[in-house]
Amino acid sequence: MPIQTQLTKMLGIRYPIVQGGMQWVGVPQMAAAVSEAGGLGIITALTQPSPDALREAIREARKLTSKPFGVNITLLPTLNPPDYEGYARAAVEEGIRIFETAGNNPGPFIKFFKSQGCIVIHKCTTVRHAKSAERMGVDVLSIDGFECAGHPGEDDIGGLVLMARAAKELKIPFIASGGIADGRGLAAAMTLGAAGVNMGTRFMCTVESPIHENIKRKIVASTERDTIHIFRSFRNTARVFKNKVAVEVVNIERKPGAKFEDVKDLVSGLRGKKVYETGDPDYGIWSAGITVGLIDDIPTCKDLLVRMEKEAEEIIGQVSSAVVKAKL
Numbered sequence: 001m002p003i004q005t006q007l008t009k010m011l012g013i014r015y016p017i018v019q020g021g022m023q024w025v026g027v028p029q030m031a032a033a034v035s036e037a038g039g040l041g042i043i044t045a046l047t048q049p050s051p052d053a054l055r056e057a058i059r060e061a062r063k064l065t066s067k068p069f070g071v072n073i074t075l076l077p078t079l080n081p082p083d084y085e086g087y088a089r090a091a092v093e094e095g096i097r098i099f100e101t102a103g104n105n106p107g108p109f110i111k112f113f114k115s116q117g118c119i120v121i122h123k124c125t126t127v128r129h130a131k132s133a134e135r136m137g138v139d140v141l142s143i144d145g146f147e148c149a150g151h152p153g154e155d156d157i158g159g160l161v162l163m164a165r166a167a168k169e170l171k172i173p174f175i176a177s178g179g180i181a182d183g184r185g186l187a188a189a190m191t192l193g194a195a196g197v198n199m200g201t202r203f204m205c206t207v208e209s210p211i212h213e214n215i216k217r218k219i220v221a222s223t224e225r226d227t228i229h230i231f232r233s234f235r236n237t238a239r240v241f242k243n244k245v246a247v248e249v250v251n252i253e254r255k256p257g258a259k260f261e262d263v264k265d266l267v268s269g270l271r272g273k274k275v276y277e278t279g280d281p282d283y284g285i286w287s288a289g290i291t292v293g294l295i296d297d298i299p300t301c302k303d304l305l306v307r308m309e310k311e312a313e314e315i316i317g318q319v320s321s322a323v324v325k326a327k328l
């Protein structure tokens with residue numbers, strides 16, 4: 001029996017699994033592969049150098065899949081201010097009807113997307129921000145636990161408590177993000193009240209992911225102890241792979257009076273992009289969640305989704321029968 005939820009019905013997808021925005025990874029090939037496999041693929045707007053390039057990326061993805069896919073717009077500090085409005089307009093004009101928003105002050109974007117009849121999935125890391133986005137009219141919340149790759153916020157609440165709090169407080173459906181890479185995670189998220197899951201790191205390590213094979217193998221070889229937080233002192237915390245550059249950044253941050261300018265060149269996204277292109281895991285900063293400790297293969301997106309659903313169903317079945325047996 002397929003796992004059907006409010007999410008699969010709302011988005012018209014087969015599996016309740018979303019591939020969240022990922023800088024340099026959420027390209028048309030990635031998003032189309034996830035959508036074609038039955039999940040929701042998402043193109044990351046800022047990975048494209050301009051709104052016109054985003055238009056081209058959307059057209060490219062359409063050639064690869066006729067299934068729904070979305071666009072991510074993340075509003076966080078950047079080295080060069082992007083034309084967020086231009087990206088948003090371009091995506092709507094290209095017919096995108098599903099958006100993932102994330103980051104600071106998403107209000108105007110949520111309002112714009114809703115005025116255009118779009119579905120908005122807003123990703124956030126606290127229940128208070130989730131409730132505020134709910135009041136703004138978003139359709140789904142993507143609740144990002146402390147386990148996540150990239151920016152976990154500053155409250156440090158792990159997924160187990162965060163999802164349970166979301167289930168108690170929210171009126172609209174939410175999906176669980178951060179720490180999910182397999183059917184066990186999907187089953188756990190649904191048990192906590194989620195209508196599905198969001199995954200990033202797990203999709204980075206698939207056949208169709210555009211990153212260098214060495215980085216996929218590095219993820220497979222890693223444990224849950226192989227990530228680190230940078231930017232804590234600048235209140236823009238980011239979980240990244242624990243490599244030489246990340247450790248150097250943290251050491252600089254620890255010096256009294258450290259400023260963002262002191263690490264700016266080390267952390268540039270363009271430098272991180274080279275990691276994915278060249279396969280050198282130490283070249284720059286690259287995002288990774290602690291799910292690196294759960295990932296031990298490089299499947300196709302389709303095989304991954306089929307396997308996750310099967311595992312989740314088996315686990316839910318085992319839990320139910322254990323409960324029944326305990327009652328007898």
Ligand code: NAD
Binds near residue numbers: 234236238260
């Ligand atoms: P970038 O080169 O502009 O910046 C590199 C890193 O430094 C980013 O993590 C950024 O948040 C941080 N940063 C920049 N200016 C800062 C400041 N003044 N204070 C503190 N931190 C600062 O980043 P990029 O790789 O070109 O990515 C563009 C944007 O997309 C960034 O905001 C990044 O955080 C965000 N992002 C989005 C996703 C996504 O899923 N859509 C994933 C990762 C990062």
